Structures are given as structure tokens and as C-alpha cells.
Amino acid sequence: MKLSVIGCGYLGAVHAAAMASIGHEVVGIDVDARKIEVLSKGEAPFFEPGLPEILSEGIASGRLTFTTDMAAASGAKVHFIGVGTPQQKDGYAADLTYVNAAVDGLLPYLSPGDIVAGKSTVPVGTAAELAVRVEATGATLVWNPEFLREGFAVQDTIDPDRLVVGVSGDGADGAAEVLREVYAPAVAKGTPFIVTDLATAELVKVAANAFLATKISFINAMAEIAEVTGADVTQLADAIGHDVRIGRRFLGAGIGFGGGCLPKDIRAFSARAEELGRGESVAFLREVDEINLRRRDRAVQLVVDGLGGSAFNKKIAVLGAAFKPHSDDIRDSPALDVAVRLHGLGARVTVTDPAAIDNARRVHPQLTYEASRDETIRDADAVILVTEWDEYRRDLTPEHASSLTGGRLVVDGRNGLDAAAWRAAGWRYHGMGRP
Numbered sequence: 001m002k003l004s005v006i007g008c009g010y011l012g013a014v015h016a017a018a019m020a021s022i023g024h025e026v027v028g029i030d031v032d033a034r035k036i037e038v039l040s041k042g043e044a045p046f047f048e049p050g051l052p053e054i055l056s057e058g059i060a061s062g063r064l065t066f067t068t069d070m071a072a073a074s075g076a077k078v079h080f081i082g083v084g085t086p087q088q089k090d091g092y093a094a095d096l097t098y099v100n101a102a103v104d105g106l107l108p109y110l111s112p113g114d115i116v117a118g119k120s121t122v123p124v125g126t127a128a129e130l131a132v133r134v135e136a137t138g139a140t141l142v143w144n145p146e147f148l149r150e151g152f153a154v155q156d157t158i159d160p161d162r163l164v165v166g167v168s169g170d171g172a173d174g175a176a177e178v179l180r181e182v183y184a185p186a187v188a189k190g191t192p193f194i195v196t197d198l199a200t201a202e203l204v205k206v207a208a209n210a211f212l213a214t215k216i217s218f219i220n221a222m223a224e225i226a227e228v229t230g231a232d233v234t235q236l237a238d239a240i241g242h243d244v245r246i247g248r249r250f251l252g253a254g255i256g257f258g259g260g261c262l263p264k265d266i267r268a269f270s271a272r273a274e275e276l277g278r279g280e281s282v283a284f285l286r287e288v289d290e291i292n293l294r295r296r297d298r299a300v301q302l303v304v305d306g307l308g309g310s311a312f313n314k315k316i317a318v319l320g321a322a323f324k325p326h327s328d329d330i331r332d333s334p335a336l337d338v339a340v341r342l343h344g345l346g347a348r349v350t351v352t353d354p355a356a357i358d359n360a361r362r363v364h365p366q367l368t369y370e371a372s373r374d375e376t377i378r379d380a381d382a383v384i385l386v387t388e389w390d391e392y393r394r395d396l397t398p399e400h401a402s403s404l405t406g407g408r409l410v411v412d413g414r415n416g417l418d419a420a421a422w423r424a425a426g427w428r429y430h431g432m433g434r435p
């Protein structure tokens with residue numbers, strides 16, 4: 001099928017390449033000329049495992065092209081909208097400028113029978129408003145929220161755990177059938193394909209992210225209680241996680257969630273609920289947000305306390321900058337936030353990360369960056385693990401760290417290290433919510 005993908009960021013570039021990889025003819029469109037130039041060469045403009053391979057295959061096959069020219073969308077049967085919906089600068093609501101601009105820019109190139117499939121995460125009610133404009137052209141609007149996880153985005157796009165398509169108005173059944181065809185390989189495997197109305201589809205996405213954020217903040221709240229009682233939150237998580245109704249995943253206490261989705265999505269959800277007169281229904285999300293942010297304070301405090309009450313002029317090795325491993329995304333990264341705060345306390349902070357240094361340097365040029373993990377640790381007074389890359393969590397032994405520095409303070413912001421092993425090697429180990 002001929003498809004267009006408007007917006008070629010973390011979501012859109014992967015979507016375009018993944019759709020080409022399953023046999024569609026895809027044009028990716030973005031206003032960012034630099035990104036389009038890189039993508040057109042078959043290169044990934046950001047770190048995402050497996051993306052360079054499907055990009056270069058798609059380009060070589062002739063089925064995948066990229067352009068800044070919206071006119072190229074003309075002739076496609078389905079037009080995916082994957083532009084950003086960041087938090088507004090002066091409030092919690094989502095900034096819909098880009099979604100509106102993308103849809104309005106696309107309208108002149110739509111033909112009757114085309115389908116516009118929104119993938120961006122939007123406040124409930126957005127799709128119904130956009131539908132009026134889209135349907136005036138004879139095209140149909142559906143909402144097809146995206147659940148991909150950065151780091152697993154290619155796999156999640158080609159083989160998602162569910163597909164959700166919100167439809168409305170005339171021709172709605174036909175539109176869902178076309179989406180079923182687009183995702184034929186996943187549908188053939190029996191992937192749940194859930195057809196809803198527009199509002200439900202929009203809400204499924206924000207509800208899923210609200211739930212995940214709540215689960216993380218729940219265990220982090222337990223970490224706070226563990227810290228004043230001497231309990232160990234990792235054992236607590238293991239024990240409650242055996243209950244299949246609870247489950248162990250997303251119960252990792254640490255410095256909390258970040259990234260381009262969870263923080264802004266729960267805030268936009270709160271803002272939208274308030275607009276709808278139902279602010280109290282999701283008032284707990286404010287608490288979820290606050291618990292999350294408090295954990296960054298805690299990590300900083302553990303370093304400062306461990307250094308005897310002041311981080312001034314101390315060399316601190318910060319392991320990680322990305323908001324999570326397998327990504328170079330530093331949007332709202334707790335790891336970088338901790339690094340910036342320690343820098344603000346007068347520490348000599350060196351940050352390392354296998355993928356995110358360039359992005360981090362652009363946003364926080366005041367920090368020192370070092371590609372080598374070992375050079376980062378060398379002669380550090382304290383080491384803090386803030387992004388659980390295997391290079392730090394699994395591969396770094398306390399014996400090796402001891403060979404690099406005489407500093408013997410390690411703060412494990414992700415509870416990813418073997419506390420007993422680090423202590424046995426003479427380190428003062430501090431985890432999150434652990435004695």
C-alpha cells in the first residue's frame with residue numbers, strides 16, 4: 001500500500017522504515033531538512049537498535065523515501081501523523097501546534113477515500129476536532145495510538161502487543177479494514193486488533209502511560225518508606241511481584257521515570273481532565289509526578305551525604321545520561337537532571353553514556369563528557385549509576401572500579417548493582433530504598 005508518514009522523529013522514522021520493511025511503499029515527511037537529509041541516506045538520526053538496517057534496506061529497495069515536501073503525500077492511501085506533542089512552555093497541557101500544522105498542511109493533498117491515521121499522543125477530544133477538517137476533503141480520520149518503547153521500537157512497530165484503531169463517522173468500518181491491511185503481518189499472527197471510537201483510542205494511550213507512571217511511583221513511594229524503616233524495597237518488589245495480579249515489571253525503584261512521553265503525558269492528562277471538569281479523577285497523577293521528582297533529590301542527597309556533606313570540588317562520575325538504556329533520548333532524563341544538580345552544587349561532574357553524549361552536550365554544555373566509562377571513573381570521589389546500561393550495571397565489577405579510583409562511594413540510582421559484591425570490595429554502597 002502507498003503510505004505517508006508525517007513527522008519523522010523517534011516514532012515517525014521508525015514507523016516509516018518499519019512499514020517499508022513489511023512491503024509498503026512509504027514516503028516520510030518532516031519539516032526538519034537536516035533529519036530528512038540523514039534519513040534519505042539510510043542513516044538513523046538517533047540511536048535505535050535495528051533502525052539503520054531497515055532504513056538502508058528500505059531506501060535500497062526504492063520503497064522508502066524521505067522529503068520535506070508535503071505534496072509527496074499525494075497519492076498515498078493512508079497518512080500517518082507522528083509529529084511531536086510536547087508539554088506547553090507555560091503549562092501542563094500538550095502543545096498541539098505541530099499536530100494542527102501537520103494536518104492542515106496535509107489537507108490540500110488528501111483525496112476522497114484517503115485515511116489520516118493519527119499516531120501522536122493527544123488529549124482526548126483532539127481527534128474529533130481534527131476529523132471535521134479532514135472529513136471536509138472526503139478523507140477519513142482514525143486514531144491509531146503508538147505504544148512503542150524506545151530501544152525496542154523496531155520490534156514493537158513490526159510486532160506490537162496490540163493494535164488500537166479509533167474510528168468515527170461514515171466509512172468507519174472501511175477505515176478499520178484498511179488499517180488491518182496495513183498491519184497485515186501482525187494481524188495474521190493474531191495480534192489483538194481493537195476497534196474503538198476516537199475518544200477511547202486517545203484515552204487508551206494516556207491511560208496506559210498513566211498506569212505505568214503510577215506503578216513506578218508506587219514502588220518509589222515504597223522506597224521512601226523503606227528508607228525510614230530500614231526495609232529493602234528490592235526484596236519488597238520481588239515479594240509482591242510474585243502475585244500475578246501485581247507483577248514484577250515496572251517495580252524497579254530508582255531515580256524514576258523520564259523521557260519524551262511519561263512525564264509530559266501524565267501532565268497533559270491532568271490538564272485535559274481539569275478542562276473536562278474531572279480534575280479530581282486523575283488528581284493522583286500530580287502525586288505520581290511529585291514522588292517521581294523527589295527521587296532525583298534523594299539520589300543527589302545520597303551522594304552529598306556520602307561525601308561527608310558537601311560535593312564541592314569533588315570529582316563525580318555519572319554513569320548514564322539517556323533517560324533509559326538502549327536510547328539516546330535525553331528528554332526529561334532523570335540521569336542528566338541528577339548530573340546537572342550535582343554540577344550546581346560545585347562538584348566536578350563527568351558524564352558518560354554509550355549513546356547520548358552528543359544530545360546531552362547540546363542541552364547541557366556546562367557538564368564534562370567522556371566517552372570512556374573507565375576514564376569517567378578514574379580518580380572519581382564518587383560514582384553514581386543513573387542509567388542502567390549493561391556496560392555499567394552488568395559489566396562493571398567493583399574490583400575493576402577499584403583499580404581506577406581510590407574513591408569508594410557508589411550510589412546506585414537504579415538498584416542495578418550487586419550491593420553485596422560492591423561492599424565486599426570495600427565500597428560504601430547506597431541504593432534507592434535499600435539499607
Ligand code: NAD
Pocket residue numbers: 006007008009010011012029030031032035082083084085098099101102105119120121122146147148149150260261
Ligand atoms: P520527536 O520530537 O522525535 O519527532 C517529532 C517530529 O515531528 C520531528 O522530527 C519534527 O521535526 C516533526 N514535525 C513537527 N512539525 C511538523 C510538521 N508540521 N510537519 C512534519 N513534521 C513535523 O517526537 P517523538 O518522540 O517521535 O513523538 C512523536 C509523538 O509520538 C508524540 O505525540 C509522542 O508522545 C508520541 N509517542 C512517542 C513515543 C516515543 O517513544 N518516542 C512512543 C509513543 C508515542
